[in-house]
Amino acid sequence: MVLTLIWIAVMLVGGARWVRRDVAAYARFQTLSDTMERQHFYRRWLVESFVVFVGASVISLWLAHALWPFDGFPSAFAPANRLLNQESQDTGDHWMLMALGLTAGIAVSVAVQWRRLKNVLTPKGSPDAALIPRNRREGMLALLLSLNAGFGEELFFRLALPMLLLQVTDSLAVALAVSVLSFGLAHAHYGWKGVLATTAAGAMLTFYYLHHGSLLRVMIAHAVIDVIAFFVRPAIADWIVSRRAPRWAFLNS
Template structure:
């Protein structure tokens, strides 16, 4: 399994490098797009590209590692490290899920607060480059933003929160290092957001990881990831008045 895991990490590294290089050339072009049709074409391509790169290849990686069951059950290979790492919380690993759901509850409260804040802000208060360009400007774009959010939540969590840590664990035998590597890759893969975006995404990755390992529920971090992205790509522009609900443009989809 060492060779397979090493190959997976090598491929993951190449994918992240590809993502960075692609974003350096393609994202500035996207920012400069003027028509909604062109923006929707970019969103469509991004959904398909990401679904294959992280979703399909993530599942293939799980198959190679013999861990497809991880999609529905917490991998048994992580259990000893999970119990040891969080022994300071409780000597009974069967109770760790309580702390995980508690943390998820805190995240939900904070998420609700930062969801309300944009209604009291102006678009001018936010940076006008980077991720701002991704915000939906009309309901046609919002449909693709929804698909982007769902795809990111499912595909990226399978790849970065499950498959990649499993491959790293087969090489390191350390659960902290394994999930740390995956969180680092997760942050770097969002380089188009700039240094600040990489840091924020990396921190979010660590938070998602903590919730996943404590609750042992992949579906929960997938859901949280989707909600975070929906908040940023659709609710935020709506609250700021960027999302034009009266869009009359009707080019073919």
């Protein structure tokens, strides 16, 4: 237990320093126009995030005695899985609390994204707008970042960190809540709106994981969300703009 507490302290201090440095790095990245410099940041984040999240996951799972034999959905999470899979007519207090929590998460996410939705999917001004690739090489790196985030972040925030915190707190609810909040704070480089949005997204991913009991599914879901943000939404926005451009040109002539 002492070793576990020391490791948690190391993660708190190291995580705070890493997030602070990441905020500064992202602020600089937003000012870049040269694609070679942008690609350098993509590669740096790709390597750093893999080492940090996968490395921290391995150590955390080892300390939680869950590294081997590895189980993507440990038995300690089974009560939450059973609760979420109860029949719809079950109106117990626990089910209602989870339903309210999910509703609140969706409401926060919609509120944070409302202006973006009103702007017809236009990515300008969104917290992650700078990460949208501008050419094929950047696109390949952004795709790798999306896949890496789906794997590393979900391994850590959905499995390893809750397992470690469960061992210390002996409360699954506390372990999951702290993990979701940590997921949001890890995206502090997006600003406070980005933290709120990613916290809400983390809550929904957690419910998805607990409901289906599949770590692979939630990894894929996370990667798909990032791919939509970096590729699909900008493509739709560009298509909308290109369709409107001739009309605007006619009106301005």
